[in-house]
Amino acid sequence: xxxxxxxxxxxxxxxxxxxxxxxxxxxxxxxxxxxxxxxxxxxxxxxxxxxxxxxxxxxxxxxxxxxxxxxxxxxxxxxxxxxxxxxxxxxxxxxxxxxxxxxxxxxxxxxxxxxxxxxxxxxxxxxxxxxxxxxxxxxxxxxxxxxxxxxxxxxxxxxxxxxxxxxxxxxxxxxxxxxxxxxxxxxxxxxxxxxxxxxxxxx
Amino acid sequence: xxxxxxxxxxxxxxxxxxxxxxxxxxxxxxxxxxxxxxxxxxxxxxxxxxxxxxxxxxxxxxxxxxxxxxxxxxxxxxxxxxxxxxxxxxxxxxxxxxxxxxxxxxxxxxxxxxxxxxxxxxxxxxxxxxxxxxxxxxxxxxxxxxxxxxxxxxxxxxxxxxxxxxxxxxxxxxxxxxxxxxxxxxxxxxxxxxxxxxxxxxxxxxxxxxxxxxxxxxxxxxxxxxxxxxxxxxxxxxxxx
Numbered sequence: 001x002x003x004x005x006x007x008x009x010x011x012x013x014x015x016x017x018x019x020x021x022x023x024x025x026x027x028x029x030x031x032x033x034x035x036x037x038x039x040x041x042x043x044x045x046x047x048x049x050x051x052x053x054x055x056x057x058x059x060x061x062x063x064x065x066x067x068x069x070x071x072x073x074x075x076x077x078x079x080x081x082x083x084x085x086x087x088x089x090x091x092x093x094x095x096x097x098x099x100x101x102x103x104x105x106x107x108x109x110x111x112x113x114x115x116x117x118x119x120x121x122x123x124x125x126x127x128x129x130x131x132x133x134x135x136x137x138x139x140x141x142x143x144x145x146x147x148x149x150x151x152x153x154x155x156x157x158x159x160x161x162x163x164x165x166x167x168x169x170x171x172x173x174x175x176x177x178x179x180x181x182x183x184x185x186x187x188x189x190x191x192x193x194x195x196x197x198x199x200x201x202x203x
Numbered sequence: 204x205x206x207x208x209x210x211x212x213x214x215x216x217x218x219x220x221x222x223x224x225x226x227x228x229x230x231x232x233x234x235x236x237x238x239x240x241x242x243x244x245x246x247x248x249x250x251x252x253x254x255x256x257x258x259x260x261x262x263x264x265x266x267x268x269x270x271x272x273x274x275x276x277x278x279x280x281x282x283x284x285x286x287x288x289x290x291x292x293x294x295x296x297x298x299x300x301x302x303x304x305x306x307x308x309x310x311x312x313x314x315x316x317x318x319x320x321x322x323x324x325x326x327x328x329x330x331x332x333x334x335x336x337x338x339x340x341x342x343x344x345x346x347x348x349x350x351x352x353x354x355x356x357x358x359x360x361x362x363x364x365x366x367x368x369x370x371x372x373x374x375x376x377x378x379x380x381x382x383x384x385x386x387x388x389x390x391x392x393x394x395x396x397x398x399x400x401x402x403x404x405x406x407x408x409x410x411x412x413x414x415x416x417x418x419x420x421x422x423x424x425x426x427x428x429x430x431x432x433x434x435x436x437x438x439x440x441x442x443x444x
Contacts, residue, residue, distance in 0.1 A: 049253055138250040146251075160213065161248045167215055182206040189209070193240045196247050 021085035025076060036076070040069050043086065046163060047093050053158045054097040056147045064100060068093040087173045090163075094155055094173070101151055138199060145195040153188035156181055208234065212241055283367070287360045 019027075019038070027035040047068050052061035071092050072079075079088055146154055159165045159173070167185070171178045204227065210216040211224040228235045 052253060053251075135250050138247050139252075142247055142251045146248075157248070161245065167210070167213070179206055182209045185209045186205040189212075189241050189244055190237075192244045192248070193237075196244055197240065199247060 022081055025079060025081075025085065028073075028076060036073055039072075039085070043089055044069070046086075047089065049162055050090065050093050050158060051097055053146065053162060054094070054151070054155060055100060056143060060100060064093065064096045067096050071096070083172060084169075087169060090159070090165075090173045091175075097155075098151060141196060141199055145192050148195065149188055149191055153184050153191065156184045157188045157192070160185060204234070208238065212238065212245075283360060283363060286363060287356060290359060291356060 021039060021042070024035050024038050028039075044065060048061060048065045051064035051068070052058060055061050055064060068089060072089050075092075079085065146157070149157070155174070156170055159170045160167070165173075167178055167181050171181045174181070204224075207216060207220045207224050210220055216224060228238060
C-alpha cells in the first residue's frame with residue numbers, strides 16, 4: 001500500500017546529517033528562532049494533509065496549518081519532550097481542526113458553499129481527463145464519504161491511512177485507549193464501506 | 204474480534220492475533236467478505252492523494268526594523284543619479300534656508316552661509332576678497348557658476364561611485380572570508396565523519412576477518428547446531444546423502 005507521507009520518514013530524520021526535532025526545539029528556545037522553520041519544513045506536508053482531510057477545504061486547511069505552527073511556536077517552551085514532537089503537533093492540529101469544525105456547525109452554510117465543499121472541481125485540463133478521471137472521481141467520492149463521518153472516526157482513519165501512524169501513536173495523540181482507536185477504525189471502515197461500495201466496479 | 208481484525212488489516216497484529224484472525228476468516232464467510240471489502244475501501248482511500256502542498260513559513264520573530272534602517276535600505280537601492288540629485292536638492296534647500304551667499308573669486312568657487320557671516324561680520328569684511336553678493340551677480344559670473352556647479356556635481360557623482368565601489372569591494376572581501384570559514388568548518392566536520400566511518404569500516408573488517416578465520420560449517424550450521432533435534436535431522440540427511 002502506498003504511503004505518501006507520515007512517520008515512515010523516521011529513518012532520514014534520524015540520520016546523522018539531520019538534527020532531531022528535539023535538537024531543533026532546543027536551538028529555537030536557545031535563541032535561534034529561525035531554527036523553527038526547519039521544523040515547519042519538516043512537518044508542513046503532514047500537517048497540511050491532515051488538516052485538509054479533516055476539514056475538506058483547501059483554504060481552511062492552509063489557515064489551520066499556519067495556525068498549528070504558530071501555536072506550536074508560541075507554546076514551544078511547554079513542549080516537555082515526553083511525547084514525540086510529531087504527536088504533539090498532530091494534537092495541536094487536530095484541536096484546531098475540531099474548533100473549526102465546531103464553528104462551522106454553528107454557521108448557516110449556503111447551498112452553493114455546500115456544493116463547493118462536497119467535492120473537487122471538475123478537471124478542466126483535458127490532458128488530465130484520460131486515466132486520471134477515474135482516480136479523480138473516486139477521490140471525490142472518498143472526500144465526500146470521509147466528510148460524512150463523525151470527526152472522531154475521521155481523524156483516526158486519516159492518521160492511519162494517510163499519515164501512516166501506528167495505532168499506539170494515534171492513541172497517544174488523541175489521549176484515548178488503544179482499543180478505542182481500533183474500534184473507531186473498524187466502525188469508520190464499515191461506514192466507509194457502506195458509502196463507497198457502489199464504486200466497487202470503478203476500482 | 205473487530206480489534207484483532209483491524210490490527211491484522213494494518214499489519215499490526217501479534218502472531219497470536221494473526222493466527223486467530225486467519226483461522227476465523229477461514230470459517231466465517233461474513234468476516235472474510237468484510238476483510239476483502241475493507242481492503243477495497245483502503246484502495247479507494249489511497250486514490251485521494253494531495254498534489255498541491257502549500258509552503259508555510261512561520262516567521263519566527265519578525266525583525267523589527269527601525270525607520271533609520273528602512274531609510275538606509277531605501278538609500279542603498281536608489282540609483283546613483285537620484286542620490287546625487289537628492290544631495291544637491293538637499294544642499295540647495297539648506298543653503299536657501301540659511302541665506303547663503305555664493306561667491307566666485309580668484310580663489311575659486313565659494314559659498315558662505317549667512318548665519319556664519321552674521322556671526323563673524325568683521326572677519327568676512329576684513330578678508331577683503333572680491334566676493335560678489337548673489338543678488339548682484341553679473342551674467343558672466345552666472346555662466347561661470349553654472350560651469351562650476353556642473354563640475355561640482357560631476358565630482359560628487361565620481362566620489363560617490365568610488366565610495367560605492369570601495370564598499371562593494373569590502374563586502375566582497377568579508378563575504379569571501381566568511382565563505383572560507385564556512386568551508387573550513389564543513390571540511391573539518393567531513394573529516395571527522397570520514398574518520399568515524401573509517402573506524403567503523405575497520406571494526407567491520409576485523410569482524411569479517413574473524414569470521415573468515417572460523418570454520419565455514421560453524422557459520423552454516425551455527426543455528427542448526429544450537430538445536431539438538433535439527434542437528435540430528437541434518438546429520439540424518441547427510442547420512443542419506
